Amino acid sequence: MNQRISYIKKKKRRRLLASVLFLALTLTALTACSKNGADTGSGNNGKDSAGAGETSGGTSAKGRYIEEDMDLPISDGEEVLNLTRTTDGAPVLFTSENDTQVNRYEYNGKDWSKTALDWLDRVYPDREVIPMEVQETAEGVQYVRGMDEEQTHIARGGNGQEGEELQIPYLTEQTEIGYPLITGMLVDDAGNYWLQSPYEGTAAVIAGDTLEVLEELPTSQLLSMMDRLIFQGEGTIAVNTEDNVYTVYEKNREQQGTFSVKKKGAAWMCGGDGHWYYISEEGITRLTPGNDTQEVIMDGSLGAMGSTVNTVMGAVRGNEDDFYILYYQQKAGAHSLKRYVYDPEAAAVPETTLQVFGLSDSDTVREAAIGFQKKHPDVKVEFTTSGKQAGEVTSDDIRTLNTELLSGNGADVLLLDGLPMNAYIEKGILADLSETAGEIMEADTYLEDILKNTAQKDGKLYGLPIKFGVPVLYGNEDAKKALESFDSLKAFLEKNPQASVFGLADREYIRDFLFQIYQDELFVEDGKADREKLAELLELAGKIVENAKASLFEENLREDESGYIRDPFTNFGAEGILNHPEGAATASIHSVTDMMVPYTVMRQKSLTPETIRGFYQPVGVVGINQNTAQMEMAREFVAYLLSQEVQSAQLDDGFPVLESALQDKKGEVNSDYASSFYMMNSWNFEGEQLELEASFPTVEEVEGFIKLCGTLTRPAEQERIIWNLYQEEADQYLGGGIDAETAAENIARKVDTYLAE
Template sequence: MNPSSNASACPPKADTAQPPASTQSTMGKRVFSIALAAIFALGLAACTPTPNGSVAARSETSRFEQAVTLPTDIMHISDIAYTSDGGMLMAANTTDWNTVAVFAKTADGSWEALFDTSTLAASLDDDTSIGAACLTPQGSLLCTTLTAEGDGGGCYLVDPGSQSEASLPAGRIAIMRSFDEDTVIASDWTGSFFRADYTTGDTVCTYRLPSGTVLADFTVHGNRVYASASKSSSANPTCELYVFDYDTGEQVNLDAHEESVFAAAFPPTDASAVATPIWAASESGIFLCSTGAIYDCSGETATVLASGNATNLSNTGKTPDRLLVGSGSDDIAVLYRERSGSANPYTLYRYPQGEQPKSTSSLSVYTLEDSSVIQQTAATYRDEHPEIAIEVRVGIPAGSGLSADDALRTLNAEILSGTGPDVIVLDGLPFDGFAEQGALLDLSGIIQDARETDDEYFENVVGAFATDDGCFAIPSRFGIPAIVGSAEAIDCAQSLESLTSYIESESESPTGTDATFSVASLYTASYRSIFDTGGSVDRDALATFFACSKRLLMLNDRRNYENAPTGYDYLGSQLDDLQGGGSGISGSGILFAENPDQQFIEIASLLSGTSFGSASLAVENASFACALEPLSFSPERVFVPSSILAVNANTPEAGQAKDFVSYVLSKPQQKQGSLDIGIAVNKTAFREAQIELGGYGMSVMGDGGSELSSVSRGPFTEAEVEANCALVESATHACMPDKTASDILSTGLLAYCRNEATLDEALDAAIQKIDLYLAQ
């Protein structure tokens, strides 16, 4: 196909279609797309606790979260641990990347630099630098060196005023930790995992992980090595538990009770957004930080030591990096790493026993579904305002089975009874109903105050809910449904029917067009056609959405079923939630196609700086002429507001609630990042983050960790940032799906796609349920 020929002609529907290559099994390769400013590591988004397994996790004495100040200018922490007397030692790089310093935490809470690698660094060749490093139990620093080509160099043991050569059997070490005198457990960049004697360089034993598995974290307890690893598949990545004999390297088979204890703390195998668990051990037992909580797995059950509401354990803007457990009952801490680029990439929190210090006021924040943005903001707001007890209330807790309609009834009852939350996150809730009932405060003053700062805002978004009567809600994030593809594909994307027909027709050819798409993005692009301003459904527009979605899903259906793990529900996973605008653009299908002669289309959403970066990589490096455009099947370009903040008109904490809303809109909070949490409404924060992220890269990795191919680019230029801002500002109309209505449509579309209902039956049932809901 010639992408420049007949660009405006959209072919009719084809009778047969070739399944898209982009949905083929990815066994043997993995695609990674991340900002270059961050450390290249496999990270998965966190979630709130959902204990599972045959042994239920139980709670222990309450603990509270307390920030621990770190030295300034820390850029990378190689190792950190409690000492026997309750102090801490830390090995870290400051702004001088070639110097690793060892710090000790003093009794007054400050950090003292004990010694560093500056003398060693000065003795190295110009093309050699310090690589991995770890603390030994004796307080020495063991470190490796790297050449400019990335090859492993030497190994050294550094103490105050001295250094000596050591040895390791592998070259480029990624992680290493020492648990006894003279040996170290290390993994190299290919994923192998071994224990070595660094005085002789001999390998003591190797801990073997299955092919395609990436080591995440490990610890030693007793005579066992406990490890967590991630494994990718054609469905969701999974977190796996492995246990080895410390001395022999042989894998240990846990008994049924041990498996049940860890199952209560480990993420379920079907989890779609979980943090790879991290480990710690002490004389008292074995511990896990996993699924938004800290667990003691030493006893008959998995005991919850601390969990996440309004703490950083539920803050998906931060990745738990190290779990620390010392000898004292209060010696439990978690080192977190920022998910996005930051001048201060690490934070440290301890979790002592007892209740949070008494607060002088309180603040409750309600969100229909758990929100990473709100959990993240609540955690940082509490850090800055320890005098305020802040609570995040989730209307539909994970695994509760509650419907959005039931949660809404409960919320309305609380508001009427005067027990409602102070701040309401309106995502998925009927804004018009709350506003018409006078249940929300006017927030016009907050917007006006924000405009009087030095910051600029995306006015098309921040004022989306402003009327002549006031502004009763303010989005703090948003997404834009978009399409990345050829000019011909974009021309055919003026309607969902013509785009679907184009994809079907071109997919017949071995060198035709394949597509990856999010049904949720198609839904938000169609929303203003499906629903009128009063919420009533246009039957013809809904029929088009149902029919085209099924046709597109069937193009992917056969291959996804063939390659999916046993029990994976492809259609269910695609249609589980139409809310929120869908997944973020990745660009990977366009860049790493099985057949380089094929043209690819990606339909997803611009949800973060990474979405823009991934789209730019695809446009710049595709094997065909490629472009990025917002996607809308109505005359106006649309955006999807998210983390929409409102204040309960009856709250006794109105001033505090408004201050929280202002805090969310501030530049520091707007620059907080996570995985596809939404574009910042603060335009200044968006601009600065686009440049500060430092660049973007994407790679296809083989099972053994070998890099098959990669692309990269530097940071966006000021001109490119302004072009991205212009694209954002071209989306002028808000699309705010109602969760209850969206769930009704999702159920109807799933029944139609599974052939459990005809198109007319699915439409009749969905429209009848929505009419009943609107009549309530």
């Protein structure tokens, strides 16, 4: 079987392309920046790198960059093109209205002044060329990069000029895939044009006088149209010539030197006074060509560049040792602008550190950490993880953490996903959050069953989920009814010995799904395993694996699983019920995007989703270490995680437990984000072909899903150690290495030993 899954962006009116070859395609390419001014600081002027602690005298070091919000001077219907600056260091913002009119905004330190680029209307009076980016020289000459249905166009005007389109032969030369696609443009001090061409993998240098190609420099692979590979400094150009390596070219295009970066996601650069400044989620890093030294002058976790919803889309260095950074929020389709000012009196490192630990990462926690720090400038929220995905966490990882916590140490705040919550409660590791939860639920309306049922004992709450996922079931009625209980599934297979139950499925899914939904029947109240029930479950799993042709199905599935987190409710073959209507399908839905494929299948087969025995999947279950010395700060952070501000952040790591934020999910369906892409899925399994084109669900479908969320009462428990112990022995049985009774005995013995530790 060959399976291929891809997201393909639909062409939006102002982002037209001859063809679409990239994932997550977005064509808002923004300009680079340069600076003729003072350095942001080195050791001799007191601006030390971020992370400095105490001085040799024992006093706290001072001085760091502080983030300030700035209002964007744009009106409804106006789109940001790019950010640049004047020779004096004043930020300049270019925007477009109705995909035609281009406006220029210059900031004087207090206000923005607006000027329209009226000359552009005269260049393209009868042809639709959508403006994408504007460059401006020191003399005030402006260059507008635009696109029509087929190719890129560059117009020049301003500074008293009438305006004209540059007839650049390079842009009109067709290749196998059409005209060159240009996603970035610079004008160097010699008047030459540098054009970033991702399809060609080059930065073409065009002579300013003859408009002929002077040189084509190789660039690294461009994975997204939001990536930028060419940047402008003080009389120099930096080109991303190799992975993580930039080559700096002087005015005559001679190499000045190279420097390396830790490239991760979309980033931006600006330069000046012999340095370059690399802005990414890591923060602001100062680099020097020919020198491998990298100095982080601002920690990204203390600013918006560390936010998971932000993509850095432009940066300029001001004239007061400051930076202006433009961000794009893809899901919201919005931009924001921040200023970073060096404060010599601020502590180099916030005085208080609140430590948060989770086995795996959380976008919501990272987003909350940034907002919390902004409200408390003297606090640093340090979020650390095991560095592993949920399915990669081992028993040894958890035992190490358990030892630390039982000794009275550990982080102040814990994300309990995958951890032995019940054991932590019994051993007094977790603080009682009942009062905090009560105050939270009095202040706003939440899905209370989800908040209260996740980590409670004897009427007290010890953990609160900040998000949740929803396992849904759809398909054949008989197969769905069979899954209602352990006994009903057993009876169904006795009556229908050839039934696959799930249609097409792999053995890991079958193994984990059955364990997840029936585990409360496998273990008695004291946690001891029921050996007989375990053996029966393994035999049922083995029968379903055989009927579902799991070994054949998973042979070629492996190569397509990269990037997916194994989830007990996610069947990679769920779409197979289009051809196998006798089966039941399940899906784990953590976002409106996750609804696309299952709801498209349900729409085609006139099926209705149900909950799976009332289960929900708690995400980011937050608890507080009873031994923390910062109890009040920890409680305030927990409350902030459940605030409107955090719950409403447009993230896809789970649904919000705040009801108003959950209701807002209906708005995603009609957003530009929703209309901008669809999903294609195709496979060929032993001659059985399947093709599926999925789009966003309808408003009515999201409304129905939200109603479904209100019925959820049972947390799906995933204690990693017990789950790992089960998986190890179940794999031995399903692989034919041992019989079901032996596997059950091994599971029970290992679980008993673990519980006794």
